[in-house]
Amino acid sequence: MSGVRHASILAIAVSAGMVVSAAAQAPIQLGPAPTPPAPSAPAPKPAAKPAPRKPAPTQAAPAAPLAPAPTEARGEPDLAYGAFQRGYYLTAFSIATQRVEERKDVKAMTLLGELYANGLGVEHNDKKAAEWYRLAADRGDREAMFALAMFHLGGRAGPANREQGAKLLAAAAKLGHAASAYDLGLIYIEGQLFPQDFARAAELFRSAAQVGYPEAQYALATLYKEGRGVPKDLAEAGRLLAAASLADHTEAQVEYAIALFNGSGVPRNEPVAAALLKKAARKGNAIAQNRLANVLAVGRGLPADLVEAIKWHIIAKAGGVSDIPLDAFVAKQTPEVRAAAEKAAKPWLDAIKEAREQRS
Secondary structure (H helix, E strand, C coil), X not given: CCCCXXXXXXXXXXXXXXXXXXXXXXXXXXXXXXXXXXXXXXXXXXXXXXXXCCCCCCCCCCCCCCCCCCECCCCCECHHHHHXXXXXXXXXXXXXXXXXXXXXXXXXXXXXXXXXXXXXXXXCXXXXXXXXXXXXXXXXXXXXXXXXXXXXXXXXXXXXXXXXXXXXXXXHHHCCCHHHHHHHHHHHHHCCCCCCCHHHHHHHHHHHHCCCCHHHHHHHHHHHHHCCCCCCCHHHHHHHHHHHHHCCCHHHHHHXXXXXXXXXCCCCCHHXXXXXXXXXXXXXXXXXXXXXXXXXXXXCCCCCCHHHHHHHHHHHHHCCCECHHHHHHHHCCCHHHHHHHHHHHHHHHXXXXXXXXXXX
């Protein structure tokens, strides 16, 4: 449930030397590999930031649900969480407050923390959010434990306290909270708070992967691919990548596509590989864009398309993935083909430029 949900800790796998985005190092066998960008950690996102302060809330503008609504022990629907899922935050706040006052309802405490943490229905207030999360965590709510852990790790509950954050992650992981197990695994890979332990990280990733957590499936696949903490097993890596890919994990889609294209641990299937590359490319993954350009240039898995190949090459270069052989390929095409590709790439280039300006 937590809106502080998976704001993973730090780019710790990079600092530990763990290359999780192995797609950058596993070229489709069409010629020399392109120069990859720096690798990234296994799906960690920047530390959670407070949601923008909102004006006086209304009952309009429902938000997408974050998770399945919990139910009361007696089987009654959780009306507070139901209102939260539909975006009726004032109603959710009112019902949750009543539930706490009348029943000391733990899930309602967590929900109140969620509302304060994100400024939904109430003024954003990290201090109150942490208080509600702490009350619920002390009563055994794993969602509250995870949310409070993220507060400690991100310095939203006062000075950052990684020891307390890790302790809460461990407690939530024992209760089956997948994101907590995954984040705790990253801490073991980092090797700063605890001694570096890839085997322990693999155990934690596995516990989360088994309940369908795609980030953990992807991270565990990388460990199997590299033989770190587990025996090297390309078939198991492929199985996990397939599962994460099916869950729309972009980096997993790229690596699984490359495995399918090259027959690494999985049966070779160029059409499916090309389809996955196209899907990931459209989501903005520069490695997928580069590999798709290669596929389209030679017509493997997809019909050859010079304009589309050059378009994706241009976009991938703007995203930081260079490819000298493709540069030479582009130089051989007619001015008309290059002009058409540049025109097709322009909306993407404009969007990339705008995104960079917003970040600066």
